[in-house]
Amino acid sequence: xxxxxxxxxxxxxxxxxxxxxxxxxxxxxxxxxxxxxxxxxxxxxxxxxxxxxxxxxxxxxxxxxxxxxxxxxxxxxxxxxxxxxxxxxxxxxxxxxxxxxxxxxxxxxxxxxxxxxxxxxxxxxxxxxxxxxxxxxxxxxxxxxxxxxxxxxxxxxxxxxxxxxxxxxxxxx
Amino acid sequence: xxxxxxxxxxxxxxxxxxxxxxxxxxxxxxxxxxxxxxxxxxxxxxxxxxxxxxxxxxxxxxxxxxxxxxxxxxxxxxxxxxxxxxxxxxxxxxxxxxxxxxxxxxxxxxxxxxxxxxxxxxxxxxxxxxxxxxxxxxxxxxxxxxxxxxxxxxxxxxxxxxxxxxxxxxxxxxxxxxxxxxxxxxxxxxxxxxxxxxxxxxxxxxxxxxxxxxxxxxxxxxxxxxxxxxxxxxxxxxxxxxxxxxxxxxxxxxxxxxxxxxxxxxxxxxxxxxxxxxxxxxxxxxxxxxxxxxxxxxxxxxxxxxxxxxxxxxxxxxxxxxxxxxxxxxxxxxxxxxxxxxxxxxxxxxxxxxxxxxxxxxxxxxxxxxxxxxxxxxxxxxxxxxxxxxxxxxxxxxxxxxxxxxxxxxxxxxxxxxxxxxxxxxxxxxxxxxxxxxxxxxxxxxxxxxxxxxxxxxxxxxxxxxxxxxxxxxxxxxxxxxxxxxxxxxxxxxxxxxxxxxxxxxxxxxxxxxxxxxxxxxxxxxxxxxxxxxxxxxxxxxxxxxxxxxxxxxxxxxxxxxxxxxxxxxxxxxxxxxxxxxxxxxxxxxxxxxxxxxxxxxxxxxxxxxxxxxxxxxxxxxxxxxxxxxxxxxxxxxxxxxxxxxxxxxxxxxxxxxxxxxxxxxxxxxxxxxxxxxxxxxxxxxxxxxxxxxxxxxxxxxxxxxxxxxxxxxxxx
Numbered sequence: 077x078x079x080x081x082x083x084x085x086x087x088x089x090x091x092x093x094x095x096x097x098x099x100x101x102x103x104x105x106x107x108x109x110x111x112x113x114x115x116x117x118x119x120x121x122x123x124x125x126x127x128x129x130x131x132x133x134x135x136x137x138x139x140x141x142x143x144x145x146x147x148x149x150x151x152x153x154x155x156x157x158x159x160x161x162x163x164x165x166x167x168x169x170x171x172x173x174x175x176x177x178x179x180x181x182x183x184x185x186x187x188x189x190x191x192x193x194x195x196x197x198x199x200x201x202x203x204x205x206x207x208x209x210x211x212x213x214x215x216x217x218x219x220x221x222x223x224x225x226x227x228x229x230x231x232x233x234x235x236x237x238x239x240x241x242x243x244x245x246x247x248x249x
Numbered sequence: 250x251x252x253x254x255x256x257x258x259x260x261x262x263x264x265x266x267x268x269x270x271x272x273x274x275x276x277x278x279x280x281x282x283x284x285x286x287x288x289x290x291x292x293x294x295x296x297x298x299x300x301x302x303x304x305x306x307x308x309x310x311x312x313x314x315x316x317x318x319x320x321x322x323x324x325x326x327x328x329x330x331x332x333x334x335x336x337x338x339x340x341x342x343x344x345x346x347x348x349x350x351x352x353x354x355x356x357x358x359x360x361x362x363x364x365x366x367x368x369x370x371x372x373x374x375x376x377x378x379x380x381x382x383x384x385x386x387x388x389x390x391x392x393x394x395x396x397x398x399x400x401x402x403x404x405x406x407x408x409x410x411x412x413x414x415x416x417x418x419x420x421x422x423x424x425x426x427x428x429x430x431x432x433x434x435x436x437x438x439x440x441x442x443x444x445x446x447x448x449x450x451x452x453x454x455x456x457x458x459x460x461x462x463x464x465x466x467x468x469x470x471x472x473x474x475x476x477x478x479x480x481x482x483x484x485x486x487x488x489x490x491x492x493x494x495x496x497x498x499x500x501x502x503x504x505x506x507x508x509x510x511x512x513x514x515x516x517x518x519x520x521x522x523x524x525x526x527x528x529x530x531x532x533x534x535x536x537x538x539x540x541x542x543x544x545x546x547x548x549x550x551x552x553x554x555x556x557x558x559x560x561x562x563x564x565x566x567x568x569x570x571x572x573x574x575x576x577x578x579x580x581x582x583x584x585x586x587x588x589x590x591x592x593x594x595x596x597x598x599x600x601x602x603x604x605x606x607x608x609x610x611x612x613x614x615x616x617x618x619x620x621x622x623x624x625x626x627x628x629x630x631x632x633x634x635x636x637x638x639x640x641x642x643x644x645x646x647x648x649x650x651x652x653x654x655x656x657x658x659x660x661x662x663x664x665x666x667x668x669x670x671x672x673x674x675x676x677x678x679x680x681x682x683x684x685x686x687x688x689x690x691x692x693x694x695x696x697x698x699x700x701x702x703x704x705x706x707x708x709x710x711x712x713x714x715x716x717x718x719x720x721x722x723x724x725x726x727x728x729x730x731x732x733x734x735x736x737x738x739x740x741x742x743x744x745x746x747x748x749x750x751x752x753x754x755x756x757x758x759x760x761x762x763x764x765x766x767x768x769x770x771x772x773x774x775x776x777x778x779x780x781x782x783x784x785x786x787x788x789x790x791x792x793x794x795x796x797x798x799x800x801x802x803x804x805x806x807x808x809x810x811x812x813x814x815x816x817x818x819x820x821x822x823x824x825x826x827x828x829x830x831x832x833x834x835x836x837x838x839x840x841x842x843x844x845x846x847x848x849x850x851x852x853x854x855x856x857x858x859x860x861x862x863x864x865x866x867x868x869x870x871x872x873x874x875x876x877x878x879x880x881x882x883x884x885x886x887x888x889x890x891x892x893x894x895x896x897x898x899x900x901x902x903x904x905x906x907x908x909x910x911x912x913x914x915x916x917x918x919x920x921x922x923x924x925x926x927x928x929x930x931x932x933x934x935x936x937x938x939x940x941x942x943x944x945x946x947x948x949x950x951x952x953x954x955x956x957x958x959x960x961x962x963x964x965x966x
Binding site for chain 2: 087088089090091092093094096097098100101102104106109110120122127128129130131198200201204206209212213214215216217241
């Protein structure tokens with residue numbers, strides 16, 4: 077089964093929050109306290125005398141073995157065969173919050189109608205060869221999306237390039 | 250249509266997929282929330298904007314967008330948009346207006362302005378424009394045609410002081426050649442927050458292994474990524490630059506050929522920087538001597554190297570122009586001036602964009618010589634500013650309104666005026682009340698617009714046309730992508746209509762926006778008609794790239810024809826000719842008696858990603874990201890004061906206090922607090938004196954003064 081997912085490069089994330097609002101713009105999250113399916117967490121620590129600030133952008137991870145699917149009493153959550161995206165049928169949802177308790181990432185959000193809503197990886201856009209809204213806007217390219225095999229291959233290539241450069245100096249790909 | 254097909258189309262519409270079946274169309278627009286002019290793909294359905302995305306083929310942002318740009322839907326359709334011309338019927342500031350027609354509004358304005366001109370001369374009417382910059386040449390032309398020398402803009406506090414400083418030293422301005430450089434000395438700029446879609450240049454530089462030295466008190470993402478972060482005390486940039494020059498000269502790392510052939514005043518400069526040993530510099534800046542030496546060596550030994558400064562951080566100090574001159578002197582000292590990978594001189598055209606095109610912008614906007622008009626506001630106080638910058642100095646405006654000297658100022662025609670821009674913003678607000686006639690053109694009913702006699706509704710960039718020519722020579726003319734909100738109009742159309750009703754008899758302006766642009770770009774043979782044929786924009790070809798090392802042929806446009814370490818113009822005007830360092834007017838060193846009561850250093854106005862001055866506060870999406878006015882304070886300082894995260898605190902200077910929330914963060918070093926500006930109800934500019942300014946440019950010292958923070962006792966300030 078094909079599995080799509082997000083990739084994230086923490087060294088590039090600047091906490092600019094564009095992904096958060098791009099998600100709200102795409103999903104028309106408006107009104108009082110509109111939910112965002114993606115959020116950005118700031119993390120600070122002092123390493124020796126060096127203060128470090130990092131940001132982490134996170135949403136639904138579209139888990140391979142998704143706990144939200146397991147706990148949903150009405151089977152409203154399922155994994156799409158085509159791309160492994162975890163989706164919710166809001167017509168079936170009873171708003172019991174089980175998925176919220178099971179999810180390690182805080183992905184399920186509850187809207188005004190009491191039912192769950194979450195990131196769907198913009199799968200309709202992906203079908204049309206468009207990137208998810210949050211990935212498309214990311215000014216530094218910290219966020220990516222695609223089949224996870226491709227994403228991990230890219231990461232491996234990038235890491236080996238860094239190793240190679242440190243071992244043999246400047247060299248062109 | 251079958252049930253299945255129906256569901257599938259509903260899914261496409263929900264995902265906002267453009268196409269015939271969904272009725273969603275992508276139209277090309279420009280974002281004008283800031284001045285970067287990012288291209289935006291506007292998703293339109295049934296005449297309404299439903300989504301925005303960066304335009305891939307626009308080289309300004311290459312498909313990227315920032316948090317503000319993607320909020321355009323809420324910005325454009327905000328309920329506080331002004332929908333028709335308004336006439337104030339209540340007290341000034343009361344927000345009691347009645348709608349009137351455009352005809353009535355424009356006639357009333359023209360009648361009153363011509364009356365005032367008749368009674369006390371055209372100079373008693375001021376023409377001001379805020380942000381962004383696209384309408385500027387038109388407003389300046391209107392002002393001069395009217396006979397008033399007092400065209401002024403928000404550039405009285407932003408960007409132009411760096412241009413002034415660079416022209417004093419080099420006779421021109423320059424841009425960092427990021428694509429070809431091997432080392433970036435980034436001086437107090439946070440590109441990831443100030444121009445996120447363009448910051449990819451820094452990411453790519455990092456990937457290429459370009460060395461980065463980051464200077465500044467704030468701990469930004471670029472500080473983390475940099476090879477060296479020189480975390481100076483705010484306001485001490487000048488001292489650090491002199492200290493770096495000291496190391497470069499002592500260790501013989503400077504470009505002897507450039508210095509001996511192309512510079513003036515080097516011996517004087519060398520003698521002055523001798524004082525700034527690493528130990529002395531370390532004491533002033535708060536750095537360690539080794540850090541200064543390491544930074545100086547890395548910058549001077551890596552060739553080519555470029556210096557990046559922000560639009561105004563380096564000049565927002567009471568020694569701003571000289572600090573900036575000290576920084577940019579390093580470019581010539583190391584031979585990186587107008588060389589590939591260094592700092593490249595590219596002529597700017599059409600509101601300060603480095604495109605290299607010849608234009609008639611100056612001829613277009615300055616229709617009268619200065620000698621034909623009265624003295625500009627601020628001209629006597631800031632003669633060097635007035636010599637180089639062809640505008641009045643707006644920071645002097647409230648003083649002249651209040652004093653009536655040297656002549657009375659009675660009326661203001663403003664486009665996007667915000668009194669919170671001024672240091673001592675309450676003083677500017679008071680002066681607005683004193684005006685006899687105030688017209689404000691804006692998108693929103695702002696706190697400033699509430700003081701206007703007549704308010705005119707401007708349309709957003711998505712409801713009108715705009716020309717953008719980027720430094721990469723990509724040109725686009727946009728058509729309106731949605732109908733105007735309410736009865737709003739394009740700023741330029743408002744200016745053209747005003748010109749007619751004022752009987753200014755300007756045939757060129759009367760021909761309209763496009764004809765004026767054709768006039769401006771005529772020397773480069775660029776015509777709007779041609780650009781229009783390419784709705785998605787085009788790269789203007791056939792123009793030679795701006796070459797390097799042009800000074801070898803032309804010399805420098807300074808009195809000596811050379812780069813001036815010692816400025817002849819400053820000497821003649823009675824200022825220090827060298828880029829001397831002076832402490833901020835209020836600092837622990839210059840005013841220890843004040844520091845005893847106000848021990849923390851206050852720096853203000855550093856960009857937050859979601860705000861652009863005050864214009865995004867009202868937009869729910871961006872406001873939701875930082876709903877409260879917050880002061881950044883180091884956890885150590887917080888602990889000493891018993892302050893916890895999100896607690897209400899009082900931020901005070903000798904001038905006043907505001908109530909804000911504490912944000913404990915390593916973003917600021919111990920001893921420094923950082924506050925964003927312009928927040929309604931917690932305006933930090935009220936804490937800064939109206940005359941806390943740089944003596945050469947008049948720029949406010951927003952970035953370094955003294956303050957204290959205490960826990961709020963619950964009630965009053």
